[in-house]
Amino acid sequence: MRRAGVPLLVGLVVVAAGIVLAMVRVNPYIYFAGCVVLQYVVIATAWNILGGYAGYVNFGTPAFFAMGAYTAVFLIQSMRAPLPVLLVAGGLVAALLGLGIGYLTLRLRGVFFSIATLALSVVLQTMIMNWEYVGGSRGMSVLRPSGPPFGSYVTFLFTVMVGLAVIAVLVARFIERSWIGRGLAALRDNEEAAECMGVPTLRLKLFATTVSGFLLGVAGAPFPYYVTFVEPNSAFALDYAVNALAMPMIGGTTSWVGPVIGAVLLGTAQQLATVTISSEMNLFIVGVVLVAFVVLAPEGILGLVRRLRGR
């Protein structure tokens, strides 16, 4: 328990730093951009729990993210639920989605899970577009609640995102170092051998899918308050699909550090780039960088560093 105390302490320090940063009145755009980057830290970390640790690729990140966002919209519309409720509910709904898709496809080869997630986003988007209560295809305006505990609402959200990012990383780190993480690594390396060595592969895969889904939903839950106008095209944006892959792949998939590096680097780069190039060009570049890394440096930055160190 003592060893667990250190990362928790670090996490708390980071959150405190976030609050301090929020108090200091710098250019408000920094907080907007910061929210997005931190959101990607959560997304990349969440994706990697299933993709990097277990080796199952989820192409439907927008579906999970949007489920979190739209659960929040639904709860805001129906009962003005407070933020913590939105976070947990968004996470749970996305977790259920993960569990459902996983249960149907994880008994088969990993390819089928991936194909199913690929088709998932499109279908869910269509369904949301037909649901008038949450705005349908026109979208819906969302009022931020008055009186955030401190600062402006954006700086408050910024701090919340710092907290969520820390939680996501701690969860990933915990899983990675536990017996679950070792079992996931075994099934990623060779599923048949892992199963024959006593690893309950199906159960572990469902666990990873559920946790990953939960965190993706949690990342999406603050979205309505962040953008104040929620419409399907932005909630289900392709950006989430490609970034959720590119950030861990670029950073390195075998450890929790990779997605964080990838999210910070790629996320910041994209925020800087949005002022100079079109969003499509931005996506194009991300796509090219992704393919380049997958072909040339599949172990990401972490792998390159390891090779340079001569290990």
Added chain:
Amino acid sequence: MVAGLLLGGFYAAVSLGVSLIFGLLDIANIAQPAFVILGSYAAYVMNSAFGFDPILSGLLFTPVFFVLGAVVYRVYYESFERRGEESLRGLVFFFGLLFIMEVSLSLAFGVDYRLLQTAYTSKSIDLGGGVGIAFRYLVPCVVGLAMTLALYLFLGRTFYGRAIMAVSQDRLALRLMGADPVQIKTIAFGVGIAAASLGGALLISIAPVIPSTDRDYIGRMFAITVLGGMGSIGGTLVAAVILGVSESLMSTFFGPSWSLAVSFGLLLTVLAVRPAGLFGR
């Protein structure tokens, strides 16, 4: 109902590439829909610049797409298959391709819907009793049937076709035939992508196309391949017709926006109940 059958023939045209590449070669080429859309835009350009008939464009571009497919496969092979790391990274590679292609088309052509008009698309045959068959749907269906037959004969009767069937089942048998598995797979992949050229040309004459249309077809193409059974060309046709009819019925009773849910639901159901599909090995 008739519309559904015709739609099925067209869906077969579009799905043949996946049936070949995923069904037979077991390569999860999720970028296939993007190649189809690429074919659509190629046909569009040929049509607006030179007035070419889409089927003509589709056929014209077939060799180009074949070479493109061969190149893509070689990269895939060198980077992943040879090292035995197909699963995770291969998938991400194809997704990256899908993504890059879609975004490139967005950059090049914008997000307006494009549709092709030809001399015959507005005509139709009257079957009497108020039932008409629009040429717009009939022609792609017929071409789809022709493509299916052509591929079936190719696989069954020609040397390279049989070699492709062999490589999907038993590499040793292939070596005994004196063929190099990598070369055979390159050809097969090329054929699969070439099919996308014609499929895409048909697509843009049936319905309006934008770069993101590829995402609508991912579910359909893989649902059809899985339902039909991996490796069965005839199965692909049957499954395509089933999907076409189901979507038509769904559209009539619940509205067109639910058609994507049909293919997705079908895909999940088949995976859950009988992953080998109807005619799978």
Added chain:
Amino acid sequence: MAPPLLEVQGLVKRFGGFTALNGVTLSVKAGERFGLIGPNGSGKTTLINCVSGVLPVNGGTIRFDGREITALPPHQRTRLGIVRTFQIPKPFTSMTVLENLGIPLEYAGAGRAGAEGNTDAGEILKTIGLDAKAHLRPAGLTQIEMRKLELARAMAARPTLLISDEAMAGLSSTEVDDILTILFRLNAQGITIIMIEHIMRAVMRFSERIVVLDAGERIAEGTPAEIVRDPAVEKAYLGE
């Protein structure tokens, strides 16, 4: 007369139109050294895949220690004590040799009184001769070292029944003896061993009883001496 440790009754396995196992029945006694031989394609590995749970069966039953396990998933069978090695070694490539053993130690052997002897990964590696390579990744191992890793990993799972699937294929004579010694030692500790092999001198020396499969059916059973003289066996291997 103690009940057999492993009982396979009328096992049927089909792949599409092809019947790989056509009602195979056999039983293995506790502590026995059991050999399973047959020409290529006779169904030996399919049988092992069914016993270990990797493949579902189309008919028949499998009982282990009196308990029916036909529907159990592989990881549960491993936890009961049935451990197999793979013909083509399947090591966990991202882990060191030591960590490879850590997986079965953590997942399979925990809380079960298996065979006496080594429960420590380091001890197992020393026994099998891989302790010098404990911190290497499998990519840095030779062929025979990979085979030894397969065995070491199986040992770490604390087997009651160990199924060795062609562990000696492609090895030199001395290497074959090496593996054979390890298997004899494991058997001396009380582990029942099923050996599937093509290397006849190894099987004949090792087995107390042998079953011969051909085209998915059991065609002979007996001591090594009986099998060698059996005309049905000769026909299966050499043809008419």
